[in-house]
Amino acid sequence: MKAIAVIPKKKGSLQLIDQDKPSIDQIQDHRGVLIRILQCGVDGTDKEIVEANYGNPPLGDDHLILGHECLGIVEKVGQNVTELNPGDFVVPTVRRAYGNTIYDKIGTSDVTTADTYYEHGINLLHGFLTEYFVDQPENLVRIPSNLKEVAVLLEPTSIVEKGIMHAVEIQRRLKIWRPKRAAVLGVGPIGILAALMLRLRGIETYVISRTQAPYLNSDLVEEIEAKYISTKDISFKDAADKFGPFDIIFEATGFSPLVFEAMELLGKNGVLILSSITANDRKVEIPADKINLDFVLGNKVCFGTVNANREHFEQGVRDLSQALLQYPNWLSKLLTHPIKGLDQYKGLVKTLCGPSKGVIKLFCEISPFPEQ
Ligand code: BGC
Ligand code: ZN
Numbered sequence: 001m002k003a004i005a006v007i008p009k010k011k012g013s014l015q016l017i018d019q020d021k022p023s024i025d026q027i028q029d030h031r032g033v034l035i036r037i038l039q040c041g042v043d044g045t046d047k048e049i050v051e052a053n054y055g056n057p058p059l060g061d062d063h064l065i066l067g068h069e070c071l072g073i074v075e076k077v078g079q080n081v082t083e084l085n086p087g088d089f090v091v092p093t094v095r096r097a098y099g100n101t102i103y104d105k106i107g108t109s110d111v112t113t114a115d116t117y118y119e120h121g122i123n124l125l126h127g128f129l130t131e132y133f134v135d136q137p138e139n140l141v142r143i144p145s146n147l148k149e150v151a152v153l154l155e156p157t158s159i160v161e162k163g164i165m166h167a168v169e170i171q172r173r174l175k176i177w178r179p180k181r182a183a184v185l186g187v188g189p190i191g192i193l194a195a196l197m198l199r200l201r202g203i204e205t206y207v208i209s210r211t212q213a214p215y216l217n218s219d220l221v222e223e224i225e226a227k228y229i230s231t232k233d234i235s236f237k238d239a240a241d242k243f244g245p246f247d248i249i250f251e252a253t254g255f256s257p258l259v260f261e262a263m264e265l266l267g268k269n270g271v272l273i274l275s276s277i278t279a280n281d282r283k284v285e286i287p288a289d290k291i292n293l294d295f296v297l298g299n300k301v302c303f304g305t306v307n308a309n310r311e312h313f314e315q316g317v318r319d320l321s322q323a324l325l326q327y328p329n330w331l332s333k334l335l336t337h338p339i340k341g342l343d344q345y346k347g348l349v350k351t352l353c354g355p356s357k358g359v360i361k362l363f364c365e366i367s368p369f370p371e372q
Contacts, residue, residue, distance in 0.1 A: 003130035004345045004364075005063040008055040016345050017063065022134040030078035031136045035090060039152040040128045041069035041363035043189065044254055045277055047352050049122065053279045056123050067129030068094045068121035069155035069363070071148065073370065074140075081137055087370075089143040091154045092128070092135055095119050095307045107138070110162065110307040119307070129342065129364060141313040147320055150331040152363050153193070157316035158308035160194045160250075163273040164201075165312060167248060170301055171271055179203055179247035183240070185262060186253035187217040187228075189361050190275060192334065194250040195226045200322055206243050208236055209253075216358060220334070224327055240265040252276060257284040263291045263302055272302040337362040 001021045007013035024032025046066055049055035057064040074088045084090065097104035099114025109117065121127020143151045171177040182198045184191050187209040198205045205226035209217070218228035229239050236258075240246060245267025251259055254276045264287070266272050294300065308316075323331055337359050339348045344364070351362050 001131040002342045003065045003126070004067070004342055004348070005065045006050060006052075006055070007062055008049060008057055008064050009052050011052040013052075013063075014050060014345065014349055015063075016342060017065075019065070019130060021132050024076055024078045024134055026134055027078065027136050030080040032078040032134050033074055033081055033084055033090075033137055033140060034076040034132060034134050035072035035092075035140070036075050036132055037070050037072045037128055037130060037366045038369060039071045039363050039365055040067040041152045041155070041361055042067065042129075042348065042352050043069065043156065045122060048277065048279050050349055050353060054122070054277075058124050058126060061126075064121070065126035065128075065130055066121050067127035067364075068119065069152060070128035071143065071151045071154070072128075072133070075132075083137040084140060084142065089145060089148045089151060090140040091143055091151055091313060092120065092133075093139050093141065093158075093308070093310055093313055094122070094155065095309075096125060096139070108309050110309040110312075129366075131342070131366060138310075141310060141317065143317065144321065147317065147324065148369065150320060150324070150335065153189070153331060153334060153361065154313060154316050154320065155308075156189045157193050157197075157320060158312040159190060159275060159305075160197050161315045161319065162308040162312040163194070163250060163275055163305040164197055165315065166303065166305055167271045167273055170303065174269055177269070181244060181246050181267075182206070182248035182250065183208055183244070183246045183262075183265075184226075184250045184252065185209070185236075185258055186251070186276075187211075187221065188252065188254075188356075189334065190252040191250070192217065192220060192360065194252060195221055196224055196323055196327075197319055198248070198250070199224045199226055200319055200326065203248070206239065206246075208239060216333075216336070217360065220330065220360075223330055236261055237265060246270060248273065250275065254278060256282055260284065260286040260291060263300075264294065266298075266300050266302075268298040268300070270298070270300050272300070274302065274304045275306075277306075334360045335363065336360045339364050342366055
C-alpha cells in the first residue's frame with residue numbers, strides 16, 4: 001500500500017513509498033481493528049516535519065509516514081472486539097501510552113511526564129497518510145455517520161477541547177467562574193475552531209489576527225457571531241482596552257512573542273491558554289516586572305496544552321454535532337483544500353509549505369466514502 005513519508009530532519013526527503021498492508025493479527029488478544037483511511041488532514045506540525053525541523057522515525061526505520069489527523073472506516077475486527085463493527089467511522093487519537101508514568105497507565109498519555117512520547121505521524125510512530133492501519137479499539141473514537149463529512153476536523157478540535165476543558169478545570173480555583181469575554185489569537189484551523197467552541201459556550205469572542213477583513217477566515221468568524229479584529233486596524237492592546245477585559249485568551253498563532261503581549265493584556269482572574277508549537281529559536285525582550293506584577297496582583301493563570309486524550313475527542317464529537325445544528329454548513333466551509341489521492345503528494349506538500357492565503361484545512365482524500 002502507498003504512504004507519504006519523509007526522512008525526519010532531512011530536507012527534501014519527502015517521497016511516496018510502498019508499505020505492507022497491516023493485519024489485525026499484529027494486535028494482541030484478537031483486539032485488532034483494521035481501518036481503511038478515508039481522509040487525512042495536515043497542519044503546521046506536518047509542515048515543521050516536512051521542513052526538517054521536527055519529528056522522529058519509529059525505532060529501526062529511517063523514514064516516518066506523515067499524518068495525524070484522520071478519518072477512517074472499520075473494515076475488519078478481531079474476535080474479541082465488541083466496541084466497533086465493520087462499517088463504523090472512526091478517528092484515532094494521536095499519542096500512545098507506552099510510557100510508564102501514572103498518566104500513561106490511566107489513559108491520559110496527553111499529559112505524560114515520560115521523556116519519550118509516541119505520536120502517530122510525528123514522533124516514533126508512523127502516521128495516517130497511507131491506505132490502512134490497525135489499532136486497538138481503546139485508541140479509536142467512533143463517529144456518528146452524520147458527522148463523517150467533517151470528522152477529519154476532529155483531531156484539531158480535540159486540541160481545542162483539551163485547552164478549554166483544562167482552563168475550566170484550573171478556574172475551579174475561583175469557586176465561581178463565569179467567563180464573559182474571550183480573545184482568540186490566530187485564525188488558522190485551531191484559532192477558528194477555538195472561536196467556535198467558545199461561541200457554542202455562549203462566550204463573547206474576539207478573534208485577533210493580522211490580515212484585514214473581509215476574507216474567508218474573517219467571514220467564517222463573523223458567521224458564528226464572533227468579532228474579527230485585524231491588528232492592521234487596531235492594535236491588540238487597543239482591542240483589549242476597547243473590548244476587554246478578556247477572561248480567556250486562546251493563543252494559536254505560532255508566533256511566540258505574542259504570548260507575552262497576551263500575558264500583559266489578560267484580564268484579572270483570567271486564563272491564558274498556549275497551544276502553539278514553536279520549534280524555532282526566537283528571542284524577544286519583555287517587560288518582565290510588569291507582566292509578573294500584573295499576574296500576581298490579578299491572580300492570573302497561563303498554561304500550555306498539547307495533544308488530547310479520548311475524553312477530549314469525545315467532547316469534540318458532541319461539540320461538532322452541536323455546531324452542525326447551530327451553524328449549518330459552517331464546518332464544511334473549513335475544508336477548503338481537498339487533494340485527491342496519495343499520488344498527489346507533491347501538490348499536498350506544495351500547498352502545505354506554500355503561501356497559506358485561502359487555505360484553512362488542507363487534507364488528502366485517500367479513499368472515497370462508501371455508497372450509502
Ligand atoms: C498534534 C498533537 C501533538 C502536537 C505535538 C500537534 O500538531 O495535533 O497531537 O501532540 O502536534 O507533537
Ligand atoms: Zn496537529
